[in-house]
Amino acid sequence: MGKYEENLELLRKALRCEPVERIPVVPCGNAYYARVNHIVMKDYISNFELACDANLKEHLRLDADGTQNVIFSPYLLGTQWLSRTALPGVDLGDDDMWQVMEIDENMKFEDYEAIKEMGWDAWQARFIAEHCDDNWRHLEPFFAANPAAYKKFYDAGIPCICDFLMITPFEYFCGGRSLATFLMDDVMEEPELMHEIFDMVLEHNLKQYRQQMIDTHAIGVWIGGWRTGPDIISPSMFDEFVWPAFRAYYDLCIEMDVIPIFHLDSSWTLLLDRFKALKERTFIMALDSKTDIRKCREVLGPNVCILGDVPCEMLTFSQPEDVAGYVEKLLDDIGPWGVMIASGCDIPSDAKPENVKAMADTAHNYLSARK
C-alpha cells in the first residue's frame, strides 16, 4: 500500500472511530497558505499552479495526513451566496483578503417567480452571469486546474477529503437577498413559496451532486452550515427549512459511499441533537471552536468523528506551547479515536507558522507520547 492509500485508510479509520496509529491532521487554510509562502493574494487566487505548490509545501511541512482542498477560488463563494465577491487585485488591494459583498437585494423578490418559470439551473446560470460577475466563467480556469492539483497531492500521498461543497437552498437565498430581508420578507411572509423554491433547488442539486460525485471520484464533501446555525436562525426555522436539505445530502453521500463532512460555522451547540438521527461512524462533524466540542462528544457519543477545532485566534496570537496544550487537552477529552485535528474553520491568514506546526506535531505525537 502506498502512502496515499495508507493515509486514506487512516482517515477512514478515524471516520469509523477505530483505533489509529496516529491522530490525523487535516488542514484547511487557503489565505494562510498564501501568506506563509509570501504569495500575494491576487496571484494566489489566479495562478493555480503557484497556489497548489504553496498549499502542498505547507502540507508537507506539517506532515499532514489529508487536506480539505487542493486549490481554492473565491469565485466559489459568490456562487454559494448569489453575491458578488470583492477580490484582491480587482476590487481590493493586491494583498487584501477576498470578501463576499453584503448588498441588500442583489436578488429581487420577483426572481423567485423567474426561478419557477425558468427552472433553478437556467435561472442561476443567468443570474450569476449578470449579477455575480459571471462567476461560473471565471471559475473555468479553477476547474481546469483541479486534475493537476489533485495529481500533485496524490503523488505526495495526501488525500483530499472535500472534493466539493454541497449548498443548501437556504444559503443561496440568504446571501442573494441579504440575511435580514430574506428572513423577514421571504421566510416569515412567504413560507409556502420558499418551500416550493427550496424543493426545486434541492431536486436539481441532488441530481447535479450525484453526477459530480461520479465525475470527480469523490472521497468526501462539505455540507455547509455557514449561515444556518442557531446563532443566526431559530431551531424551528432550521428544522423546517434547512435540515431536510442536510438530511437529503447526507443520504446521497451514504448511497454514493462519499464521506459527508458537516462544516459548521459559529455555535451549533443547541442543535447537536439533530445529528443523532444520522448513522454513527458515517459522517464527520467539522466544528470551528464556537460550538462546544466536548458537548458534541457527549451528545453524539464516541462513535461520531469530530474534526477541529483549534481556535483561529489562538493560532494567530498565542504561543506554540499554548496550542500544544490545547490540542493535548482536546484529545484527552474527546479522543483519541474518532478525531481529526484541524483549525476551527480555516487557518487564519495571519496565523503563526510555528503555532500551526505545534498543532500538527502535538496531534501526531499524542499517541506515541502515551505508550
Add this chain to the structure above:
Amino acid sequence: MEILLCGGFLGSGKTSLINKLLHGMTDAGLTAAVIENEAGKEGIDAALLSETGIQVTPLFGGCVCCQISGDLLLAARRIEAELAPDWLVVELTGLALMDGIRDTFRSYGHSGLGLRTLSVVDAARWTKLRRAAEPVVRRQLEGADVVVVNKADLAPPDRTMYAELSAYAPEAVLLTASAATQQPAELWSQIQLAFAQQEERQHGHT
C-alpha cells in the same frame, strides 16, 4: 486609543451614524481612524475624509466568519502603533457577532486598549426582525455597551420595544437617535453620555 465597535444589520443606519459620529469627534478636536469591514456598500463620507485626513482601513474576511476577529485586532494594533488616533471606529458587517469579537479583543488585546461596543437597531424594522432572526439579533445586542435605536423620526419606539431591547441587553444603555437628521455634535454628546452612564453602571455592579 479608544476603540468603538459598531454593529447592526445591513440597513440599520450604521454608516450614517458613523459619519455623524466622526464629524462630532473631529469638531470636538479629537482624531479618529476607521476600519470598514463591509464590502460593496456606500462608504464613509468622502468629503469628511479629505477635510480631516481620517484614514479608512478596509478589512475583509473571506466568508465573514472565522477570520475576522483576529484580523481586526491585528489591524487595530497596527493603527494604534502607526496613527495613534483618539478613537478607532470599526464598522462591522451586518453578519458579525459582536460578543465574539469583543471576547477576542479582551482575550488577546492589551489592557490599555479601551473598547466600547455599540449596536444600531432600525426602529421601523425591529418587531419584524426580532420575530424572523431572534438568535442573531440577540447575539448582536448581548455584547453591546450602548444600543442606538435609530430612525426614531420614522418610527418612534414604544415601551414594548425598549423592554424587549433591555431584556436582550440588560447592561446596555439604550438611546434613541435619528442619525440621518441629527446634528453631529448632538449625536456625539449623546453617545458619550451613554458610554459614561454604562461605565457608571458597570462600576455600580462591581
